[in-house]
Amino acid sequence: MTESGAQRAGVGFDTHRLEAGRRLVLGGVEIEESEAGLAGHSDADVLTHAIIDALLGAAGLGDIGQHFPDTDERWRDADSLDLLRAVVAQLADSGYRPANIDATIACEEPRLGPHRDQMRTRLAEAAGLEPGAVNVKFTTGERMGFVGRGEGIAALAIATLAPATRA
Numbered sequence: 230m231t232e233s234g235a236q237r238a239g240v241g242f243d244t245h246r247l248e249a250g251r252r253l254v255l256g257g258v259e260i261e262e263s264e265a266g267l268a269g270h271s272d273a274d275v276l277t278h279a280i281i282d283a284l285l286g287a288a289g290l291g292d293i294g295q296h297f298p299d300t301d302e303r304w305r306d307a308d309s310l311d312l313l314r315a316v317v318a319q320l321a322d323s324g325y326r327p328a329n330i331d332a333t334i335a336c337e338e339p340r341l342g343p344h345r346d347q348m349r350t351r352l353a354e355a356a357g358l359e360p361g362a363v364n365v366k367f368t369t370g371e372r373m374g375f376v377g378r379g380e381g382i383a384a385l386a387i388a389t390l391a392p393a394t395r396a
């Protein structure tokens with residue numbers, strides 16, 4: 230068990246490559262208007278992966294690759310919200326609960342603003358938070374670098390944890 234009592238913060242960062250013919254899933258929301266999706270072993274939900282790493286980091290529990298290795302067939306095409314739920318359960322075992330999450334997605338296209346509320350709702354449900362405690366922001370690569378050329382999507386997240394209240 231990690232030391233509890235104080236609020237803790239963690240950061241997460243993830244990138245995935247865009248490929249034609251894949252589903253684009255961000256924050257548990259399928260972005261149907263995108264012609265390309267993210268490549269990866271799971272559903273490649275780059276936003277949820279960054280959030281998972283932020284939560285694990287805040288608790289001092291390593292990173293997503295240690296908990297859900299991409300060599301493990303159990304996680305093939307996994308729904309990343311299920312991985313998030315599993316991490317939140319593990320945090321509870323360590324004496325913590327998520328307090329708030331803030332994240333930024335860097336994506337050139339499509340425009341993601343119309344999906345913001347649904348992402349917040351889905352992520353909040355999986356993390357056991359109110360939607361108001363999950364903020365999701367969007368930026369582009371300004372046509373520079375791998376994001377700007379539409380080669381991939383990046384996500385950055387920060388999470389804070391509070392001591393879990395014992396039932």
Ligand SMILES: [Zn+2]
Pocket residue numbers: 243244245269273274275278
């Ligand atoms: Zn990932």
